[in-house]
Amino acid sequence: MNYKITLLPGDGIGTEVVSAAVKVMKAAAEKFNITFSFNEQLIGGCSYDKHGTPLTDDALSVCYDSDAVLLGAVGGYKWESLPQHLKPEAALLKLRKALGLFTNIRPAKVYTPLLSASTLKPEVLEGTDILIFRELTGDVYFGEPRGYDEEKGWNTMVYTREEVVRIARNAFDVAMKRSKRVTSVDKANVLDCSQFWRKVVHEVHKDYPEVTLNDMYVDNAAMQIVRNPRQFDVILTQNLFGDILSDIAAMITGSLGMLPSASLGTKYALYEPVHGSAPDIAGQGKANPLATIASVAMMFAYSFQMNKAADLIYDSINKTLEAGYRTADIFSPGTILVSTAQITDTVIENFNLIFDEQALGVFTL
Ligand code: NAD
DSSP, rough: OOEEEEEEESTTTHHHHHHHHHHHHHHHHHHOEEEEEEOOOTTHHHHHHHSSSSOOHHHHHHTSSSSEOOOEEEEOOOGTTTTTGGGGHHHHHHHHTTTTOOOEEEEEEEOGGGGSSSSSSSHHHOOOOOEEEEOOGGOOOOOOOOOOOOOOOEEOOOOOOHHHHHHHHHHHHHTTTTTTTEEEETTTTTOHHHHHHHHHHHHTTOOOSSSSEEEEEHHHHHHHHHHHHGOOOOEEEEEEEEHHHHHHHHHHOOOGGOEEEEEEOSSOEEEEEEEOOTTTTTTTOOOHHHHHHHHHHHHHHHOOHHHHHHHHHHHHHHHHHTEEEOOGOOOOOOOOEEEEHHHHHHHHHHHHHHHHHHHTOOOOO
């Protein structure tokens, strides 16, 4: 099997973390007997410098012709004074819209060796593994009318049935492969739009009788994520609430450098770390590549249905952290400070090791 992958490394540490993740993809491909054809394109400031636009139509058509897109990050000091539509970040909105990426999936998963990196108590966090499904192309972000004048400002919260149905199906489908629990988060006690959201989610739920669905108001959900995150498995929510809840849940993992994401549409899929281009550390070999490597794990699971490869990548990350290896952003006294390249090589060594052990049926305690 050959998969076509578009690489959009972007700016700053984007190039460093994407090349690290590609190394892991190549190692996994070798073990799982698949091949990848990579096509690298410019996005963000580097595209503006070369073509006068942060995303060309040519780069976009390469994305249309691929099985998955892996993005690094865009942006940097150099391009901050450009007009809004030429800023590197404008490319992200164009890309998400063009590819119709309406479901954003962000895991908030705790790696046991990093339990102490979070500001929350280890005993509260231990074992947490939440998947947040945030609707990405509707809600107050896009609803019309919108605007402000001297006296007032206004936005429109709106969802169509189709918009709710398609993301609810994605969330229930994935829940079926996990612990079959979905929490739908809304504000149905106050907002009509949320009442509609809730009604449609329950209609879709009828097709998934094995899944337990419960509803939660967003204010309570924010509190519960911090109070007892283990109670959640899949969280399904509107764009606005997901924006806020996914940042709250980000604190569970302790570092931006650990957070992967997937954005899915009906035809296309994009994988990227949650962090930005980190111009303060770019080009110094200090970037933590683990969020991008974990994004590749999500690609294996969601785009190629290769759950075993995905789990192996997560296990390799965990084993690397267990052995004490840390990039600067997650370093603490008593651990071993390593570069982007060193931590990547260690993840790959562990990947090969765990794969070979499992192939031989060797079980380690
Ligand atoms: P940032 O995520 O780039 O950096 C925030 C802090 O976290 C910095 O101190 C940085 O060094 C650190 N950091 C981030 N990722 C890291 C990693 N993988 N390893 C180690 N340390 C890491 O956010 P920012 O500083 O607010 O933004 C910098 C630029 O990135 C801006 O131009 C912003 O617009 C852009 N940005 C892009 C994206 C994206 O491409 N998806 C997302 C957020 C910000």
